Amino acid sequence: xxxxxxxxxxxxxxxxxxxxxxxxxxxxxxxxxxxxxxxxxxxxxxxxxxxxxxxxxxxxxxxxxxxxxxxxxxxxxxxxxxxxxxxxxxxxxxxxxxxxxxxxxxxxxxxxxxxxxxxxxxxxxxxxxxxxxxxxxxxxxxxxxxxxxxxxxxxxxxxxxxxxxxxxxxxxxxxxxxxxxxxxxxxxxxxxxxxxxxxxxxxxxxxxxxxxxxxxxxxxxxxxxxxxxxxxxxxxxxxxxxxxxxxxxxxxxxxxxxxxxxxxxxxxxxxxxxxxxxxxxxxxxxxxxxxxxxxxxxxxxxxxxxxxxxxxxxxxxxxxxxxxxxxxxxxxxxxxxxxxxxxxxxxxxxxxxxxxxxxxxxxxxxxxxxxxxxxxxxxxxxxxxxxxxxxxxxxxxxxxx
Amino acid sequence: xxxxxxxxxxxxxxxxxxxxxxxxxxxxxxxxxxxxxxxxxxxxxxxxxxxxxxxxxxxxxxxxxxxxxxxxxxxxxxxxxxxxxxxxxxxxxxxxxxxxxxxxxxxxxxxxxxxxxxxxxxxxxxxxxxxxxxxxxxxxxxxxxxxxxxxxxxxxxxxxxxxxxxxxxxxxxxxxxxxxxxxxxxxxxxxxxxxxxxxxxxxxxxxxxxxxxx
Numbered sequence: 001x002x003x004x005x006x007x008x009x010x011x012x013x014x015x016x017x018x019x020x021x022x023x024x025x026x027x028x029x030x031x032x033x034x035x036x037x038x039x040x041x042x043x044x045x046x047x048x049x050x051x052x053x054x055x056x057x058x059x060x061x062x063x064x065x066x067x068x069x070x071x072x073x074x075x076x077x078x079x080x081x082x083x084x085x086x087x088x089x090x091x092x093x094x095x096x097x098x099x100x101x102x103x104x105x106x107x108x109x110x111x112x113x114x115x116x117x118x119x120x121x122x123x124x125x126x127x128x129x130x131x132x133x134x135x136x137x138x139x140x141x142x143x144x145x146x147x148x149x150x151x152x153x154x155x156x157x158x159x160x161x162x163x164x165x166x167x168x169x170x171x172x173x174x175x176x177x178x179x180x181x182x183x184x185x186x187x188x189x190x191x192x193x194x195x196x197x198x199x200x201x202x203x204x205x206x207x208x209x210x211x212x213x214x215x216x217x218x219x220x221x222x223x224x225x226x227x228x229x230x231x232x233x234x235x236x237x238x239x240x241x242x243x244x245x246x247x248x249x250x251x252x253x254x255x256x257x258x259x260x261x262x263x264x265x266x267x268x269x270x271x272x273x274x275x276x277x278x279x280x281x282x283x284x285x286x287x288x289x290x291x292x293x294x295x296x297x298x299x300x301x302x303x304x305x306x307x308x309x310x311x312x313x314x315x316x317x318x319x320x321x322x323x324x325x326x327x328x329x330x331x332x333x334x335x336x337x338x339x340x341x342x343x344x345x346x347x348x349x350x351x352x353x354x355x356x357x358x359x360x361x362x363x364x365x366x367x368x369x370x371x372x373x374x375x376x377x378x379x380x381x382x383x384x385x386x387x388x389x390x391x392x393x394x395x396x397x398x399x400x401x
Numbered sequence: 402x403x404x405x406x407x408x409x410x411x412x413x414x415x416x417x418x419x420x421x422x423x424x425x426x427x428x429x430x431x432x433x434x435x436x437x438x439x440x441x442x443x444x445x446x447x448x449x450x451x452x453x454x455x456x457x458x459x460x461x462x463x464x465x466x467x468x469x470x471x472x473x474x475x476x477x478x479x480x481x482x483x484x485x486x487x488x489x490x491x492x493x494x495x496x497x498x499x500x501x502x503x504x505x506x507x508x509x510x511x512x513x514x515x516x517x518x519x520x521x522x523x524x525x526x527x528x529x530x531x532x533x534x535x536x537x538x539x540x541x542x543x544x545x546x547x548x549x550x551x552x553x554x555x556x557x558x559x560x561x562x563x564x565x566x567x568x569x570x571x572x573x574x575x576x577x578x579x580x581x582x583x584x585x586x587x588x589x590x591x592x593x594x595x596x597x598x599x600x601x602x603x604x605x606x607x608x609x610x611x612x613x614x615x
Contacts, residue, residue, distance in 0.1 A: 004505070004506060004509045004513070006509075006510070006513040006514070009502070009506055009509060009510045009513070010510070012501070012502065012506075013499060013501070013502070013510070016501065311499060314497055314499065315510070316478075316482065316485075317456070317458065317485065317491070317497065318485065318486070318510065318511055318514065319482050319483075319484075319485035319486025319487070319514055319515075319559065320482060320486075320514060321478070321479050321482035321483070321486075322478045322479065322482065323479060324482075398478075
């Protein structure tokens with residue numbers, strides 16, 4: 001006689017009446033719910049990485065803001081009214097959400113730039129400097145010491161855009177790429193009258209964060225000391241590292257003091273609110289879907305047990321223990337839950353890989369695999385699901401005793 | 402294993418029982434291991450109810466039933482399954498086979514629970530009761546007599562200290578009944594087990610140590 005496995009016999013008795021349609025429906029709902037949950041966590045986690053993580057030196061410097069004093073009709077004529085006093089700088093440092101404050105110091109001496117290869121292209125101009133820690137990138141060669149004749153310059157990307165899409169088109173001038181600009185050497189003359197010095201300026205990089213023409217701080221300090229020793233060196237603009245610029249207390253502080261900022265710089269913070277809303281919405285939807293999936297799954301198990309009531313009573317009468325039968329049911333159903341969650345994990349891994357690959361050309365580096373929060377969410381949902389299902393199985397069996 | 406019955410009265414039959422003198426209901430009884438008890442129970446006196454009380458299928462009674470250390474009113478489900486699997490085997494009047502399983506599968510469900518009887522012995526016992534050729538037939542398709550014989554073999558496929566039977570031979574002819582009695586006696590002897598049989602009419606199927614009127 002062919003040997004019969006005990007589990008096969010019990011399965012034949014208890015699972016014969018199961019409805020496969022309900023089972024598939026609940027598993028699909030569980031898979032979709034878990035996938036959505038993992039995606040919600042991934043959206044939140046990836047965006048946190050971009051905003052707060054080690055990538056703070058990238059072009060999404062959304063937590064860096066430059067502020068200046070609003071020029072009003074009353075302050076128009078007063079040159080020093082737009083400058084920040086040490087007390088005001090201290091107040092800004094203590095403002096809500098502000099983590100660090102840097103001064104944007106401009107030149108107090110004349111600067112005259114000309115382009116030797118384009119005869120007649122010459123202009124007066126201004127320069128500014130900020131501490132390096134506030135810059136979105138510090139390209140190779142970003143140093144200047146007294147005696148150096150080469151001055152590295154970082155130009156605001158906005159200026160190049162203004163030239164290419166505004167000035168060049170209207171004046172019938174050639175549009176210039178970033179690499180072309182970087183290849184050009186400017187003659188810079190600083191000082192007045194006989195007290196002048198000549199330098200060669202070269203654009204070494206572009207900044208999305210600071211709308212200015214930046215040179216190393218050491219050069220501005222040298223120039224101001226040499227050519228304008230008596231003029232007080234006070235900053236006209238401040239650069240702030242802000243944890244959460246969308247905090248109302250921070251914006252109220254700016255408003256109260258009549259400080260202006262480039263509102264466009266807040267776009268990532270606005271987007272963060274949107275992303276958080278999207279992640280929360282997806283999360284709530286995911287929890288609803290998972291809840292429904294779990295409910296259908298539990299109903300499926302209860303119905304299967306109810307349909308097998310007679311067999312179950314007889315198995316108990318023969319000496320099968322409720323614990324054995326519950327463990328038998330768990331062994332049958334928990335792997336199905338694991339498959340649904342496993343598939344959700346595979347989708348999450350693929351989505352993270354695709355997101356990382358898609359964002360790389362935009363200069364945003366994301367990990368190729370989901371991080372610990374995603375796995376924690378997966379483990380948590382698995383734990384909650386399995387505990388609900390176990391409870392349902394034990395409760396249904398107890399009802400049959 | 403000692404069976405103690407202490408003044409048990411089924412709650413639904415309380416009034417009826419008070420009208421006559423039963424030797425079981427409302428009495429204090431002790432059955433020692435290895436005893437062979439016959440309970441004669443005319444129709445309507447609660448024979449099946451008593452058997453259900455003894456194997457823990459019902460608890461709607463006053464008084465107490467105790468299998469050695471286990472008090473049936475307080476036994477937990479795990480202890481009850483342990484008692485049923487290894488100490489108290491039962492043949493119910495309505496057989497209670499799984500109709501969707503074959504004869505052999507019905508036996509295997511029981512045998513594999515404890516694995517104390519070999520496949521060979523199980524087949525041999527089927528042969529002795531004349532149901533071996535029905536091995537692959539669905540239990541639901543068997544005659545009552547065949548079903549009763551399957552239920553008898555099944556009850557023997559576990560270790561037991563007591564075998565409780567409720568009209569176990571009601572569908573068997575004389576020859577088949579004799580074969581079944583012989584097999585049960587042998588296996589009970591092997592297990593050094595007691596027997597408690599309840600039936601409508603008096604009989605001498607086994608060498609009873611006590612006969613009681615329900």
